[in-house]
Each structure stands twice: as C-alpha cells, then as structure tokens.
Amino acid sequence: MYYCFFLASKHYVMHFMYGAFCRAASSAPKPSSLRWGTTAAIHLRNLRSVLLPTCPLISRNAAPFRRASTEATRARQQAVLYPERINVYRAGTSATLSVGLARVATIVIFLAGATVYAPAFFFSPDHSSLWIPVFIAAAAVPFFVTALATGPMIHAIRLYLPSSARRSKDDLKRFANQTPAETLLELQYMRWLPWPETRRVPFGRLRRLQPSLRGGIANLEQQNPHVPDKMKNTLLGWLAHRNWGRFYVNRAQRRDRSAVPGVWEGMWNQIPLKGSKEDVLAQAKSKKVKAPVQMRGRSSTVKDGKSAN
Known part of the structure; x- marks a missing residue:
C-alpha cells in the first residue's frame, strides 16, 4: 500500500515538472540566424571596447608638429670631449714628492730637537739650561726655510671650462687664447703641511712677477681689490700676502704633463705683468680723481675756467 502511494506521488511530481519545462520551451521564441549574428556583433564590440582604450585618432596631416632646427640637431650630435674641470698644468710626480718629503723631514727635525735634545740638555748636569731655547730655534730653522722657499x-x-669650450679641441684652444676674467682656476700647492692645499682663484686677479732676492722665487701673484691699501702696507698684511698671495709656476719644463698641452701657455701670455699698462687694477689705483675747487659764493670751477655745471 505504501509502495503504491510512493510510486503514484513520484509519477505525479515528474509529470508536473516535465509539463512546466515543456511549456517554457514551447513559449520561448525560436532563435534565428539574424538574431544570433546581432548578438555576436554586440558581444564583439563590448569585448573590443574593454581590451582597447578609447582615444581619439588624429591624422598625420592634422597633427600639430614643429620642425627641429639644424643648429639644435648639430648641437645634439656633437658630444662633449672634455670634462668640466680639466688639468692644464702639472709640476710632475718627482717635484711633488720631493717637496712633500722635505716637509716631512723638517717636521721630524723640529720635533726631535724640541722633544728629545732640549729635554736632554735640561736634565743634563754638565750643560746649562740656557741652551734649550737655542736648540728649539735651531730645530725650527729648516722647517721655516723650506716652507718659505718652496711654499x-x-x-x-x-x-x-664652460660648455662652449668642451666640445672640440679648436673650441678649447680658442677659449685658452681669449680666457674671460671670471674663469675659475683651482691652484694646488703646499705651504706648511706635507699635503696639498687647494684654492680657487679668478683668472682676472692673477698678475705675473719678476723673481728677485726680496720677492723670492714667486712669479705669480693674486690681487685682492677688496683689501684696503692701509692693511697691505702693514707688516702683518705684507707677511700674509707673501705667504698666501704669491705662487711659483715652473716655466722651464721640458715636457708639458697636463691633460691638454698648450692651454696653460696661451693663458700665461694673457696674464699681465704687475704694474704694467695691461694691469687694470694698477691703472685704476694710479688714477686719482680730484674734486673740483669750491669757493664760497662761487660755483665749482674746473680747468680752462669753465663752470662744472
């Protein structure tokens, strides 16, 4: 009995579901070839819009453009041949090492005389303590003589170098023969310490000197127009200028060891001799502008009796 009821209910459910499915299938519109093609075109257009970004296309003739000039193209094609900072003078490795070793040797002599021999004479019962300052001064003499002689x-x-002088050898040669006054030079030297010091000097402030017994071996001088004459004429100003304002460049080199031979030779010929007609700073100091004579009750007068007004 129960088995028959189960079969009957199952048959009824299947018949209900099958009938609904058949009605839905019969009521749906039949697909046609035209509708399938339209649907495929819509899907293809949507897929293309997703994959390809939307951007307005401009034709080649309508696009704005500017022709590059021939000078700009030639400037881009020219490569930079020289760096911004280039070596134009080098004294040589042997000269640099000899000066450095001389500095070290004189420092060792001074330290030995001040810390070894002077205390030995102080504690020695056979010698007077008055010799201690003499030993210290004698030990310092080689140091000062070497520093003043080779300093x-x-x-x-x-x-x-500016960018215009770094492109070719001809441009560099032209710049060396007509060097502007504001061009910076980096000088490397040794004064009191056994390692090199560096100073930047404008090219227009350099003046040539004649080596003499009083002036020493220096043949190049740096002029500083901002220092007043009163300070230069004092003993302290003279010592400071002699120590930090004068240099020596070896002009008797057999071989030019610089990175660009011949550049410093052209620049050296442009440096005026101190006190000469080409020395602009000396000529400016020699010209003294006198104020016109002013008398009470009269206008200022000048030469030839003409009024200054």
Whole structure:
C-alpha cells in the first residue's frame, strides 16, 4: 500500500515538472540566424571596447608638429670631449714628492730637537739650561726655510671650462687664447703641511712677477681689490700676502704633463705683468680723481675756467 502511494506521488511530481519545462520551451521564441549574428556583433564590440582604450585618432596631416632646427640637431650630435674641470698644468710626480718629503723631514727635525735634545740638555748636569731655547730655534730653522722657499710652488692647476669650450679641441684652444676674467682656476700647492692645499682663484686677479732676492722665487701673484691699501702696507698684511698671495709656476719644463698641452701657455701670455699698462687694477689705483675747487659764493670751477655745471 505504501509502495503504491510512493510510486503514484513520484509519477505525479515528474509529470508536473516535465509539463512546466515543456511549456517554457514551447513559449520561448525560436532563435534565428539574424538574431544570433546581432548578438555576436554586440558581444564583439563590448569585448573590443574593454581590451582597447578609447582615444581619439588624429591624422598625420592634422597633427600639430614643429620642425627641429639644424643648429639644435648639430648641437645634439656633437658630444662633449672634455670634462668640466680639466688639468692644464702639472709640476710632475718627482717635484711633488720631493717637496712633500722635505716637509716631512723638517717636521721630524723640529720635533726631535724640541722633544728629545732640549729635554736632554735640561736634565743634563754638565750643560746649562740656557741652551734649550737655542736648540728649539735651531730645530725650527729648516722647517721655516723650506716652507718659505718652496711654499709658493704650484703642483697642479685645474681649469673650469664652460660648455662652449668642451666640445672640440679648436673650441678649447680658442677659449685658452681669449680666457674671460671670471674663469675659475683651482691652484694646488703646499705651504706648511706635507699635503696639498687647494684654492680657487679668478683668472682676472692673477698678475705675473719678476723673481728677485726680496720677492723670492714667486712669479705669480693674486690681487685682492677688496683689501684696503692701509692693511697691505702693514707688516702683518705684507707677511700674509707673501705667504698666501704669491705662487711659483715652473716655466722651464721640458715636457708639458697636463691633460691638454698648450692651454696653460696661451693663458700665461694673457696674464699681465704687475704694474704694467695691461694691469687694470694698477691703472685704476694710479688714477686719482680730484674734486673740483669750491669757493664760497662761487660755483665749482674746473680747468680752462669753465663752470662744472
């Protein structure tokens, strides 16, 4: 009995589901070839819009453009041949090492005389203590003599080049023969310490000197127009200028050891001799502008009796 009821209910459910399915299938519109093609075109257009970004296309003739000039193209094609800072003078490795070793030797002599021999005479019962200052001064003599004699010696000179002088050798040669006054030079030298010092000097402030017994071996001087004459005429100003304002460049080199031979030679010929007609700073100091004579009740007068007004 229960088995028959189960079969009857199952048959009824299947008949209900099958009937609903058949009605839905019969009521749906039949697909046609035209509808399938339209649906496929819509899907293809949507897929293309997703994959390809939307951007307005401009034809080649309508696009704005500017022709590049021939000078700009030629400037881009020319490669930079020289760096911004280039060596134009070098004294040589042997000269630099000899000066450095001389500095070290004189420092060792001074330290030995001040810390070894002077205390030995102080504790010795056979010698007077008055010899201690003499030993210290004698030990310092080689140090000061070497520093004053070889202190102005320049070991290297580096030149700061503008972009117009770095493209070819002819441009660099033209710049060396007509060097502007504001061009920076980097001087490398040794004064009191056994390692090189560096100073940047404008090219227009350099003046040539004649080596003499009073002036020493220096043949190059740096002029500083901002220092007043009163300070230069004092003993302290003279010592400071002699120590830090004068240099020596070896002009008797057999071989030019710089990176660009011949550049420093052209620049050296442009440096005026101190006090000459080409020295602009000396000529400016020699010209003294006198104020016109002013008398009470009269206008200022000048030469030839003409009024200054």
